[in-house]
Amino acid sequence: MSEIEPADAPLPRACGVPPLQARLRSTPEDFLVEEILGYDADGAGEHALLWVEKRGANTDWVARELAKFAGVSPVAVGYAGMKDRHAVTRQTFSVQLAGKPDPDWSGFPHAEVKVLAATRHSRKLKRGALRGNRFVLVLREVQGNRAAAEQVLQQIAARGVPNYYGEQRFGREGGNVAQARAMFAGRRVERDKRSFLLSAARSKIFNDVLAARVERGSWDTALEGEIWSLAGSRSWFGPEPFSDVLAARLASGDIHPSGPLWGQGEPPSQGEAGALEREVAAVNDDLVAGLVSARMDQERRPLRLMPKELKWRWLDDTALELSFELPAGAYATVVVRELTSEPK
DSSP, X not given: OOOOSOTTSOOOOSSOSOSEEEEEOSSGGGEEEEEEOSSOOOSOSSEEEEEEEEESOOHHHXXXXXXXXXXXXXXXXXXXXXXXXXXXXXXXXXXEOTTOOOOOGGGOSOTTEEEEEEEEESSOOOTTOOOEEEEEEEEEEEEEOHHHHHHHHHHHHHHXXXXXXXXXXXOGGGHHHHHHHHHHTTOOOOHHHHHHHHHHXXXXXXXXXXXXXXXXXXXXXXXXXXXXXXXXSSOEEOOOOOOHHHHHHHHHTSEEEEEEEOOBSOXXXXXXXXXXXXXXXXXXXXXXXXHHHTTOBOEEEESEEOOXXXXXXXXXXXXXXXXXXXXXXXXXHHHHTXXXXXXX
């Protein structure tokens, strides 16, 4: 059974009590993810760019097995992002072959992983180098008010949802935040785990800020001193007086209110928005101090998530299929949680 709630649950929902109860990920095929790189392979170079489908497999494990099969070091394999294990996912990997011919990828010896296509490329695929992901999800054993569910889906399509970090960011039972606190208090951790714990600490503060704004009904509207995120990029601007131009851009989805990814220095927000962020930071002062000590930079993340091409259809009386596209770094589960909770 999948956990619908993000870590630190219960985080407030924008649409109120979900109208449905349902199961997500009854099988891996009910959670299909397809990566969108946003560019094509060069067609030449020393890297093989592989379009890979995996079922019930960890991304990092697939990368190591591709390296082993190609006879190269694990550092020669790149991918843009981690994908859900309990799912069917299609994503791109790069394998640096350095003058070696391509192996016969059809002979890759794991039934749960298929190399669907292979082309050549000039550069290693780097983490974060993707535009977004497409999702096709099937909710099973659906119970509840279908008419109300239609209204919620229409509201999500028009308004979006709060852009919480999902439970994957926080580890089993949200344990990454506790481990981050222990690390900041002096506990030694492995270097490769440190970045995960720093991310969990920043995500906790961001989610708390967003939760406060959802409770106040301001997660998708302007507050005094707002910092605006540009849709489709990591750029932000402000604060500046709210105007008809900003209102039109907000309504069209071109910009979104933003929240802090905490680091050194003061966040750029001012006024009411800044006061709220500093209030939440004060409650998480140990996380703030640890992030500052780690020399993380102040960054921003949109508070609002607008699923693209959101569609839905009933497969039968108890199965609902959802499809949509999300930008990189967004979580499908935070879309689903506005619509459904799991059966008791």
